Amino acid sequence: MGPQQLTGWRKSSHSHFEENACVEIGAGPGVVGVRDTKQAALASRPVLVYSESAFAAFLAHLTRQ
Numbered sequence: 001m002g003p004q005q006l007t008g009w010r011k012s013s014h015s016h017f018e019e020n021a022c023v024e025i026g027a028g029p030g031v032v033g034v035r036d037t038k039q040a041a042l043a044s045r046p047v048l049v050y051s052e053s054a055f056a057a058f059l060a061h062l063t064r065q
């Protein structure tokens with residue numbers, strides 16, 4: 001699956017628009033994409049694509065206390 005097939009892009013609730021430091025996530029069958037919001041003007045901006053399980057493990061690691 002290519003990044004152009006990902007849908008439902010949304011900004012992180014922890015993004016800081018004043019600092020232009022935003023990320024967005026989108027999804028496709030079995031995958032999650034991550035891209036940099038400030039590159040919106042680029043026709044083909046880079047997208048990191050992870051499996052759902054890898055992204056879930058990443059989020060679980062971030063939320064551990």
